[in-house]
Amino acid sequence: MFNGTGVAIVTPFKNGEVDIDALRKLIDFHLENHTQALIVLGTTGEASTQSIEERKLVIKTAVANAKGKIPIIIGTGSNNTATAVKYTEQAEELGADGILLTTPYYNKCTQKGLIAHLTTVANATTLPVILYNVPSRTGVNIPAEVVAKMAELDNVVGMKEASGDMGQILDIKRLTPPGFKIYSGNDDQVIPIYACGGHGVISVAGNIMPRVMQSICAAFMEGKVEEAISLQLKYKKCIDLLFSEVNPIPVKAALNEMGYIEDELRLPLTSMEAVNREKLVEEMKKLQII
Numbered sequence: 001m002f003n004g005t006g007v008a009i010v011t012p013f014k015n016g017e018v019d020i021d022a023l024r025k026l027i028d029f030h031l032e033n034h035t036q037a038l039i040v041l042g043t044t045g046e047a048s049t050q051s052i053e054e055r056k057l058v059i060k061t062a063v064a065n066a067k068g069k070i071p072i073i074i075g076t077g078s079n080n081t082a083t084a085v086k087y088t089e090q091a092e093e094l095g096a097d098g099i100l101l102t103t104p105y106y107n108k109c110t111q112k113g114l115i116a117h118l119t120t121v122a123n124a125t126t127l128p129v130i131l132y133n134v135p136s137r138t139g140v141n142i143p144a145e146v147v148a149k150m151a152e153l154d155n156v157v158g159m160k161e162a163s164g165d166m167g168q169i170l171d172i173k174r175l176t177p178p179g180f181k182i183y184s185g186n187d188d189q190v191i192p193i194y195a196c197g198g199h200g201v202i203s204v205a206g207n208i209m210p211r212v213m214q215s216i217c218a219a220f221m222e223g224k225v226e227e228a229i230s231l232q233l234k235y236k237k238c239i240d241l242l243f244s245e246v247n248p249i250p251v252k253a254a255l256n257e258m259g260y261i262e263d264e265l266r267l268p269l270t271s272m273e274a275v276n277r278e279k280l281v282e283e284m285k286k287l288q289i290i
Contacts, residue, residue, distance in 0.1 A: 001071055001098055001128055001157060001181060003199050004217040006037035007206035008044040010248050011058060012261040018054050020061055022261045026207075027065045029260070033210040036200070038066060039100055042075035043137065044204050044248045049266035056090065063095040073130065077102030081117050085124045098128040100160060100202075105138035115146055122153050129155050134162040134185060144171035151176045160185045160202045166192055173197040187213070187239045191232050194220045204247055205239050208254045209289055238287055241280040245272055253277050257290055 007030055012022035030038060040062045041047040041055060050058070062072050074096045076087035081104070088099055104117055122129045131150060135141040141163060150156045159176075161169050162185025172182060173196055184193040184201040190213070193201075206213040212235055219228035242250045249265060253272040256263035263271055272280070284290045 001073070001130065002037040003181075003221070004036040005200060005206050005210060005213040006039050006071075006073065006183065006202045007035050007210060007213075008039040008042045008202055008204055010207055010252055010255060010261065011041070011045040011047075011050065012255075013264040013266065014262045015264075018050075018057055019262065020057065023058065023061050024065055026255075026260055027062060030210060031066060031069055034214065035070060035206065035210045036214070037071040037073055037202075038062060039073045039075065039202050040096075042100055042132075042202075043134070044207070044251065045075065046248065046266050046269070047075050052086070052090070055087065056094065059091060059094045059096060067095055067097075071097040073098040073100050075100045075102070075132075076121070077104075077132065079104040079106050081120050084117070084121045088121055088125045088127075092125050092127050096127060098130060098157075099125065100130050100132050102132040102134060103138045103140040103142060105140065108138075108140050111143065111146060114140065114142065115149060118146075118150055118156075119153065122150070122156055126155065128157045129153075130158040130160055130181070130183070131156065132160040132162070132185070134160075136162070141168075144168055144175050147172045148175035151180050157181060158183060158199070161193065161198075162186050164189065166196055169193060169196045169198070187242070188232070188236060190216050191220060191225075191228055194228075204251050205235070205242055207251050208242075208258060208284070209235070209238075209287075235287065238280075238283045238289075241276070241283055244276045244280070250276070250280055254280060254284060254289075257281055257284065 012019040074091035158181030
């Protein structure tokens with residue numbers, strides 16, 4: 001689907017509603033900065049607190065502003081398989097280019113149930129599917145053997161890996177076909193996952209510094225490993241601060257400082273603590289992001 005940097009874009013809110021004008025500005029920002037893909041309605045996009053109608057509005061806006069320019073990948077995961085199918089069908093009907101499919105959460109399933117869930121959703125669409133493994137949020141890990149099983153389906157084309165388990169990621173690389181894409185789900189692990197045979201990152205940090213994340217990826221892919229490592233280290237503190245509170249709290253604060261969005265989240269998420277925001281702003285100024 002893409003190599004390099006896909007950005008898990010935030011959903012801006014204003015007075016309790018989706019802020020479409022701000023969303024358009026964010027999309028334009030990524031088009032201007034040559035982001036390789038937009039991942040819409042993921043964790044960073046606060047998808048779990050949006051209605052089906054709000055999802056429709058967000059997807060239609062992304063498609064209207066970026067379709068044909070960069071891939072638009074929609075997060076369609078749910079802990080209810082029927083709901084995930086409904087979200088996936090909606091994404092395809094509205095013109096998405098692919099879907100990002102996380103594991104069920106809360107009502108944690110067995111490996112058999114996991115395969116059944118992922119297969120059911122993948123079979124409900126002709127779109128390419130990127131699996132998303134983030135056990136710190138879902139409580140469910142996708143083992144390499146399950147990834148290999150899912151990769152047998154024609155439209156399961158890749159994996160966003162946020163487990164941090166490099167051994168597991170190597171096993172995924174070993175067990176999946178050569179064309180299967182592996183993306184880092186953690187901004188501070190882009191280089192390690194490239195070293196495990198990865199193809200890029202689905203990034204939170206890319207919301208505020210897309211060119212930087214692209215430069216890290218490009219340097220590694222061009223064989224400039226030391227340069228890639230140097231960039232990863234230079235921006236490591238900023239990345240850490242973007243995760244000093246639950247995502248997307250800090251990145252929304254950062255985008256607010258940049259003048260792109262209101263600092264508004266949906267409960268149970270609340271605005272960033274002042275002491276943490278001060279540290280983030282200080283680092284952003286140091287790096288000339290603002």
